Amino acid sequence: MTARFTLARAAGATAAGLSKLTGRGGGTTIGGRITLLVDPHALEQAALGREIALVSGTNGKTTTRSLLVAALRTREPVVSNSGGANLPTGLTAALATDRTSRLGVLEVDEPYLPRVAAAVHPKAAVLLNLSRDQLDRYAEVRRLAGIWHDALTASPEITAVANCDDPLVTWAATGAGKQIWVSAGQRWQSDSTACPVCGDVLVRDADGWRSGCGLARPTPEWSVTGRTVTDPAGTSYDVELSLPGDVNVGNAALAAAAASLWGVQARDAFDAMRTIGAVEGRYLQTTYDGRPVRLLLAKNPAGWSEALAMTQPDAPVVVAVNARAQDGRDPSWLWDVPFEVLRGRPAVATGERSRDVAVRLRYAGVEHIRVDDEAEAIRAAQGHGQLEVLANYTAFQTYRRVVGDA
Amino acid sequence: MPDPLRIALIYPSLLGTYGDGGNASVLAQRLRWRGIAAETIDVGMDDAVPEQADVYVLGGGEDVAQTLAVSKLANGALGRAAEAGRPVFAVCAGFQILGETFLDGRGDTHAGLGLIDCRTDRLNGPRAVGELLAEPAVDGLSGTLTGYENHGGRTVLGSAAQPFATVRSGVGNGDAGVDGAVQGSVVATYLHGPALARNPALADYLLTRAVGSTLEPIDDTDEEELRRERLSFVRRAERTRWWRRQWRPPAQGA
Numbered sequence: 001m002t003a004r005f006t007l008a009r010a011a012g013a014t015a016a017g018l019s020k021l022t023g024r025g026g027g028t029t030i031g032g033r034i035t036l037l038v039d040p041h042a043l044e045q046a047a048l049g050r051e052i053a054l055v056s057g058t059n060g061k062t063t064t065r066s067l068l069v070a071a072l073r074t075r076e077p078v079v080s081n082s083g084g085a086n087l088p089t090g091l092t093a094a095l096a097t098d099r100t101s102r103l104g105v106l107e108v109d110e111p112y113l114p115r116v117a118a119a120v121h122p123k124a125a126v127l128l129n130l131s132r133d134q135l136d137r138y139a140e141v142r143r144l145a146g147i148w149h150d151a152l153t154a155s156p157e158i159t160a161v162a163n164c165d166d167p168l169v170t171w172a173a174t175g176a177g178k179q180i181w182v183s184a185g186q187r188w189q190s191d192s193t194a195c196p197v198c199g200d201v202l203v204r205d206a207d208g209w210r211s212g213c214g215l216a217r218p219t220p221e222w223s224v225t226g227r228t229v230t231d232p233a234g235t236s237y238d239v240e241l242s243l244p245g246d247v248n249v250g251n252a253a254l255a256a257a258a259a260s261l262w263g264v265q266a267r268d269a270f271d272a273m274r275t276i277g278a279v280e281g282r283y284l285q286t287t288y289d290g291r292p293v294r295l296l297l298a299k300n301p302a303g304w305s306e307a308l309a310m311t312q313p314d315a316p317v318v319v320a321v322n323a324r325a326q327d328g329r330d331p332s333w334l335w336d337v338p339f340e341v342l343r344g345r346p347a348v349a350t351g352e353r354s355r356d357v358a359v360r361l362r363y364a365g366v367e368h369i370r371v372d373d374e375a376e377a378i379r380a381a382q383g384h385g386q387l388e389v390l391a392n393y394t395a396f397q398t399y400r401r402v403v404g405d406a
Numbered sequence: 407m408p409d410p411l412r413i414a415l416i417y418p419s420l421l422g423t424y425g426d427g428g429n430a431s432v433l434a435q436r437l438r439w440r441g442i443a444a445e446t447i448d449v450g451m452d453d454a455v456p457e458q459a460d461v462y463v464l465g466g467g468e469d470v471a472q473t474l475a476v477s478k479l480a481n482g483a484l485g486r487a488a489e490a491g492r493p494v495f496a497v498c499a500g501f502q503i504l505g506e507t508f509l510d511g512r513g514d515t516h517a518g519l520g521l522i523d524c525r526t527d528r529l530n531g532p533r534a535v536g537e538l539l540a541e542p543a544v545d546g547l548s549g550t551l552t553g554y555e556n557h558g559g560r561t562v563l564g565s566a567a568q569p570f571a572t573v574r575s576g577v578g579n580g581d582a583g584v585d586g587a588v589q590g591s592v593v594a595t596y597l598h599g600p601a602l603a604r605n606p607a608l609a610d611y612l613l614t615r616a617v618g619s620t621l622e623p624i625d626d627t628d629e630e631e632l633r634r635e636r637l638s639f640v641r642r643a644e645r646t647r648w649w650r651r652q653w654r655p656p657a658q659g660a
Contacts (some may be wrong), residue, residue, distance in 0.1 A: 058424075069574050110434060132423060140468045193419040193451070199470040199511070201451055329536070330554040332598045335428030355632040359603050362628045363428070370628075 001045060007048070008039035009096045013330070016093065028326055032089030035096055038234050043088055046095035047120035048077070051288075052104040053161075053258050054114050057128025057169070058150075059303045061086065064128060064251040064313065065107040066279045071259035071269035077101040080280040082280065088119070093119075103262065110144050114151030115260040117158065124260045125176070126161045127153065128184070130250065131191045131335070133300035134328035141168065148172035161258045163219050163250070165191040167209055174215075182257050183220035184250030187309075188302035190336070197247045207253055222257045229253045231266045237271050243278040244312045281400040285386075288403050292386040295403065297396045299327070301336035307390050308341055315385035317342060319361070320351040320374060320391035320399065327393050331356045339364040346382035351373055376400045410443035410618060412577045414459035416484065416500070417467075418448050420475045426465025426497045426555060428600035432609050433461055434532070435627050454484040460616040461493045464500030466556070469511035476503040479519055487541045488521045494592045497601060498557055501586065501594035502526040505561065520567060523564035526570045529580045533558045537575030537640045538597055542568050547611045551585075552604045553597030554638045563587055570595050575640050591615065605634065 011394050016031030034239055035042045053072075062385040065080060071378045072078045079101040083092035086109045089110035095104060108116045110130070117125065127148065145168040153307035154162060156177030164168050169192065173179050185193075195202050202209050208217030221232040227249050230236045239249050245247040256269040278284040284295045310318060318338075322329045331353050337363055347368040349357035354370050361368040374395070381387050414494045415422075439445035449455055451474075455462075457648060462484060467475065479485075488494050492502070502508040505524040510516040513528075536587040538555040542548060546591055551571050560580035567660045570586030570593060571578070578585030584596035593612065595601060602609040610621055 039650075135424060142468055142470060190419055190422060192475050194471050196470075199473065199474055243601050288428035328599065329422075330556065332425030332428070332554060332600060335431070335600050335603070336422070355628070355635050357629045359632050360428075363603065365435075370631075 001048065002039070003040055004039045007044035008042045010034045011038045012042075012093060012096055015067045016097075022153055023096065028083060028085045028093045029089050032085070032091070032096070033095030035092050036089060037301075041119075042096065043092045043116070043119040043340040047104070050095070050102055050104045050120075051060065052106060052120050052127060053124040053264070054113065054116060054122045054123040055105065055107045055126045055128070057163075058110065058131045058308070060128050060134045060247065062252045063106055063248060063279045063282060064126060064255050066276055067252055067255040067273045068136070068258055069105045070272040070276055071264050072103050072105065072262055074264060074268050074272050075262060076103060077210050079104045080273075081106050084280065088116060091120075099132050100203060104212040111147065114154075117151050117155055119377070121155070122158055124159045124161055124258050124261050126254050127169045127173055128163055128254060129166045129186065130172075130298060131188050132333065135330065135333075137328065137332055139219070142196050145169070145172045149175040152176040159261060161254055161261075163254060164220050167215070167217075168196055168213075170218065171215060173175060173197045179218070180222070180261075181218045181220045182250075182254050183223040184254050185224055187247070188305055190301070202278055202296050222253050224250050224253050229256065229266070231256070231260075234359070237266055240274060242274055243279075243283055245306060247306045248257065281396065281405045282406055284403070286403050286405070288306055288375075291378065293403060294377060294388055295388055295396065295399055295405075296388060297390050297393070298390055301333050304337040304390070308338065309388070311388040312386060314345060315386050315388045316346040316348075316381045318348045318350060318377050318381055318387065318389045318391075320377065320389065320395035321355050321357050322352040322392060322394045324352070325393045326397075329335065334360040339366055342366045347382050348377045350377035351391065374398050378402070407507065409527050410445045410462075411437055412455050412456065412459040413444060413446045413461045413463060414449055415446055416449050416455065416462060416464045417475050417478070418465070420471040421465040421467040421495060421500050421616040423468055424466040424498065424598045426463075426500070426598060426600050429465065429495065429497070429609075430463045432600065432602040432606070433463070434615060436609055436624060438605070439624055442617070445509070451478060455479065457483045457486065457528055459487065459492065461612055462487055464494070464496040464504070466498030466500060468499075469491075471502055471627070472499040472508070473510045473516060474514065475499075476518060480505070484619070485519060486522060488590060488592050491591045493612050494521070495612055496592065496594040497598060501596065502521075502561065502593060504592060506564070507510075508559065521592050522587045523566035523595060524561050524587055525564070526559040526561045529558055529560045534577035534580065534596070536555055537636065538578060538585065539574040539637070539640050539642070540571035540576070540578060540597075541573050541574060543584070546614075547607060549605070549607045550637060551595075551601075551608065552595060552633055553595075553599040555596045555622050556598065557596055561587070569571060575644055584599075602608055602618065603629070604636065
């Protein structure tokens with residue numbers, strides 16, 4: 001460890017402390033930024049001597065990170081980045097403030113995977129899925145798969161724990177020196193119609209998918225059927241999670257496969273994962289103004305499709321959408337989401353782009369009202385029983401504050 | 407009961423990256439709300455493009471998908487439909503592939519379908535990403551057009567194609583201050599949003615041509631609210647940009 005890093009870490013801690021003290025925020029981002037400013041190699045330094053797993057993908061990063069942390073903590077303490085701080089600044093802050101844990105699990109924003117992998121020399125990279133998200137920033141999904149592929153090729157010591165049902169993820173993972181293939185499912189297939197390598201149409205059938213150039217779904221070592229996960233030894237586990245949705249069984253399988261690299265038995269991993277209820281507000285069940293409310297985060301068409309499938313049938317819904325930089329400035333993706341499934345259910349459009357939501361619901365044939373204020377939207381919702389609040393990234397943060405979760 | 411009007415959505419799995427499939431839903435709903443039966447046909451890559459659809463809709467897509475789409479559409483029913491005067495509405499990548507040439511994922515020039523006299527290469531500056539505001543330049547269509555553009559292509563129109571709109575804010579074709587193209591029954595633009603959700607007048611312009619008679623008005627309160635909000639957003643952003651320029655004028659040649 002260099003003297004420069006020791007100084008950088010102290011400077012970052014001071015900045016984070018001041019930021020917290022003056023009530024400016026949690027201090028994670030500013031602390032990490034100061035540390036990196038004093039020592040540009042701080043992330044590399046802070047990772048020295050640790051065994052790290054990275055988690056990345058369009059959807060499920062935070063949840064899967066938290067499932068993997070639970071599994072690995074059955075063995076020993078684990079350092080991890082929380083609060084959605086998944087850029088190099090947040091990762092630096094997380095690692096710099098924990099000096100003892102030998103294991104680390106870091107969720108990484110997709111385009112930063114190459115930079116982070118080069119700095120922290122991870123043992124494993126858990127690759128969940130890739131689909132359209134924030135197209136105003138990234139333009140094309142395939143390009144992200146390409147930079148992952150190149151990053152893994154450059155670091156052959158990384159084991160890719162990859163969802164082989166997703167062709168883009170599979171192609172990216174073929175760049176790695178070693179792979180553990182997990183059949184974790186893919187509900188959203190609209191971004192992998194064409195082969196990422198040759199551009200040919202991908203053929204899909206009961207056996208998976210394949211392309212004319214030879215790229216095809218690899219045989220998985222781990223697979224998911226309903227709520228059952230089968231490990232490489234052929235042992236099947238009924239996975240009971242506190243988290244809803246089939247998609248989270250897939251995430252649990254990926255986390256268990258990654259944990260097996262550290263010798264964690266699948267049974268122990270799944271038992272530990274059961275303790276995870278809400279993850280940073282996601283899936284949080286609470287009451288607001290005497291009304292039972294559940295918060296569901298959905299950031300892009302694939303995520304919204306999953307979230308809509310998780311809602312209780314007939315439950316009233318609030319659809320909250322913003323279009324800030326972190327959300328993507330263009331909410332055209334609303335038209336890729338099957339809102340038609342909400343027909344006959346009471347719906348409220350809210351968020352800074354509530355007017356876009358209202359027009360979308362109108363054409364989907366969903367009766368709705370539009371309310372500007374997020375808290376008022378909960379009160380205005382018709383119907384009885386649990387209210388499902390579906391919100392995209394920054395609108396979700398607003399709702400965490402509304403219900404007093406953050 | 408007469409046959410329903412048929413709206414063919416061409417290869418949504420390839421040309422559907424930016425929500426443009428919504429254009430087909432908007433067309434169908436606006437017919438149904440007027441008591442006219444309508445059906446949308448999602449044309450998959452292994453399906454034949456229908457010969458007798460009443461409107462054809464193409465959306466935006468990624469470079470690789472765009473090249474795949476054009477190879478499937480070459481010498482097919484879409485060209486015959488355009489020749490027969492059936493309305494074709496194309497957005498972004500869908501617009502580019504209807505031209506004479508466009509650039510593929512590798513940056514090589516690729517032949518388009520030749521339904522529009524235009525050629526697409528690269529914008530000189532950065533990718534055009536942001537709100538796009540334009541005034542329609544075609545007869546029978548009025549009201550400011552609003553949408554969101556996201557493309558790296560620059561499209562230059564030839565003499566047989568007319569501009570679709572004059573750009574007020576944003577980039578559009580990146581040439582001659584215009585957006586899109588109109589040639590015969592083909593209407594093309596860089597507007598996402600989807601374009602027809604943000605501009606119901608444009609949806610009705612296309613439907614009037616498909617139906618062959620004028621259509622009853624519809625209560626578009628939701629759409630009008632959205633349009634007002636977007637137009638005022640762009641005006642505010644323009645003002646901010648103007649003040650920034652006064653504060654710090656751009657360097658010469660930039």
